[in-house]
Amino acid sequence: MNNKKTSKTKSTRIQEQNRQRILEASLTVFSRYGFRGTRIDQIAEVSGMSRSNLLYYFKRKEDIYRAVLNEILAEWLEPLRAISADGDPRIEIGAYIRAKCKMASSAPEASRLFANEILQGAPMINDILTGPLKTLVDEKAKVLQNWMDKGQIRRMSPHHLIFAIWATTQHYSDFDHQIKAILGKSIIDEEFGSEAAQSVEDLLLHGMLPRHPEPNID
């Protein structure tokens, strides 16, 4: 019926394809320079299209930025969502840590984009942090608390435990450049990724398990 201003209703292949190209390029650039530090021309160049054409798809820089953030957000939180209250804590948390490391390895730019956004005070996603994210974290914190109450993991602040997992895993993507400078290896190398994941999982699991584990554990 009215197809004049409802736009994006029937986005063509080429439309969707170009939007995707832009979003990918944007992720790369924004994750490095932040919102303000990024110039539209950079995105245009990386995405291989003219600035004009780019602005045909996204009217303003901020629109691109928000679109990228939103696109990543869901999958970014997925691993945390996947933690099951019914599972074994070592299995569940181990899987979570490995998933986070995997993401740090396969999508380091997404991680850095969030890091950047939060460093700047999360001007665009503050409502998400205080809303959905807080809700999710609080919920999983309860799961952890429950495991602690049952003695399956050491008693500690569940929130701080979550922060520790975030910190250690994301460190490999966010500070990749520093690590490269020190070790000469990058998280995007698959091998080094495994090594890091192993290391983090090992350290944290040991840190959170009870001193004298019940003998009947697998």
Added chain:
Amino acid sequence: MNNKKTSKTKSTRIQEQNRQRILEASLTVFSRYGFRGTRIDQIAEVSGMSRSNLLYYFKRKEDIYRAVLNEILAEWLEPLRAISADGDPRIEIGAYIRAKCKMASSAPEASRLFANEILQGAPMINDILTGPLKTLVDEKAKVLQNWMDKGQIRRMSPHHLIFAIWATTQHYSDFDHQIKAILGKSIIDEEFGSEAAQSVEDLLLHGMLPRHPEPNID
């Protein structure tokens, strides 16, 4: 004396004072928006002086940025330097963790400034990362390795251990905004700072100590 450029060798109190004001303001702004994202006017406003006057002290934006980085660098690495090979690992590492948490609490902006710089590929301090920093880290990694060899701490990659300490401690300053959104508390609150420090120390020390610690522990 040589008065070619240092004609005003004996900078007035007011001069030194103003430089300091600028550096403090710069730290605040740069740590939030990064180099590119920061505007000189912002610094001028935060430092409470006119842009013109500010540029009287520092000819260019980059000069300020470098000055801030340099000023923080030394004290930033100090705690790591302080780890003594001769000490007890638990004491030494515990102290290191607490020192880092202290810094996250008292100087979160410094932490964020480095985070920003590294996220952007460390354009200004790359040589420091690959030089002095790498040297220092490698050296301390050897200390850790030594303790492992002696069975005082669990065997693991010493570098990854250092990264884990950095990650967990700095997380509280770098992601302060996110934590505030979730917990409603900030690392700059002294009380929360202690809580975080306690939590991190507890988790990491447990994670790195041997499974069956000598009975005489605490």
Added chain:
Amino acid sequence: MNNKKTSKTKSTRIQEQNRQRILEASLTVFSRYGFRGTRIDQIAEVSGMSRSNLLYYFKRKEDIYRAVLNEILAEWLEPLRAISADGDPRIEIGAYIRAKCKMASSAPEASRLFANEILQGAPMINDILTGPLKTLVDEKAKVLQNWMDKGQIRRMSPHHLIFAIWATTQHYSDFDHQIKAILGKSIIDEEFGSEAAQSVEDLLLHGMLPRHPEPNID
């Protein structure tokens, strides 16, 4: 027939209909923002069609503008043309004033479009002003002069009299917004339109008639 450019001599109903839609919308927008100030997208939106389609009918913005101007011009001058040298001045002029007021009421946008064009120096219709318009005005001025010579209306500059009629009648359309602000009524309200017409006619006729009118008046 010649089909070099007029291949579609027999424009479809829909075509003619769309052209009309565009012209109407253009009148609305151009009359408000002037040529430069009007954006093609605005016209597209008001006319309810896509910019692409609009440009299918008119290759360039200027074409639309000229088309609108031309379409209005003829009927805009019609009332003045209708003044008959043979009629009674009070009847003729009264009719002219009422016709102008009627147009101000029924087609205020046309009036504003001309106002805009002339304010900007009449870049598009200057030749019409100095040509056909001047000719027509001069001719009617002579008619007025004739009436004055015969003592039917007070002696005054006939050109200024015409300007006065233009000014007072068109004021209601051109400054409609100001009048609305002051009186809360708009010239497009039929009732207020009559009131204004009555007032203008009354004032001007009294102003132009001889002091001591012949006793046989009305």
Added chain:
Amino acid sequence: MNNKKTSKTKSTRIQEQNRQRILEASLTVFSRYGFRGTRIDQIAEVSGMSRSNLLYYFKRKEDIYRAVLNEILAEWLEPLRAISADGDPRIEIGAYIRAKCKMASSAPEASRLFANEILQGAPMINDILTGPLKTLVDEKAKVLQNWMDKGQIRRMSPHHLIFAIWATTQHYSDFDHQIKAILGKSIIDEEFGSEAAQSVEDLLLHGMLPRHPEPNID
């Protein structure tokens, strides 16, 4: 005390001088092309300074526009304010008409600027129209009404009378270009200005005075 952001506190001569240059140039350009149609570069050129320097004085185009409007507004309404309820209507109104014609002659651009603004719906000064202007007009309408009640001028709608005066006088500035095309004379010619003033005053005074004026008139 605080002299950092309160700006414009102590505007230097050069400051005030440049601001004035800009405002004058702006009046010329805005009055012709309207707000949207005017390009900052045009103003810069007319004012004889670089666009950059211009933007040093006014951060945005709209700021200039508003400044010009405000600067003219007061003196624009002054003649109407000057109408005294205690005076003789013919004297007062005659003076008002001549003052308005004088302004049309000496400041035609100001008139055109307002015309433009009102044509566009008065986006910037709507509050002034419905506020101070309406108040002033209503007040003077009462003065006129009073004169009518006393039989000093013909009974008619006082508001419409004011509109008629505005219309006829401002017509000479707003439609100057059209008049030039027809008569070859411009309102800025002093001689033609007087002629126009004489004509308007004559027509309107005759139009508004009672048919048989009291014999005792001076």
Added chain:
DNA sequence: CATGAATGAGAATTCATTCAT
């Protein structure tokens, strides 16, 4: 007929920096 895609000239700002006093 109609529209989606693309473009490039231009227009408004922003911003670091220089100049002059």
Added chain:
DNA sequence: CATGAATGAATTCTCATTCAT
């Protein structure tokens, strides 16, 4: 020491117009 004035190179965004289907 300090500041007001001025500048020019970016940078974002606008807009008429063209292209291709």
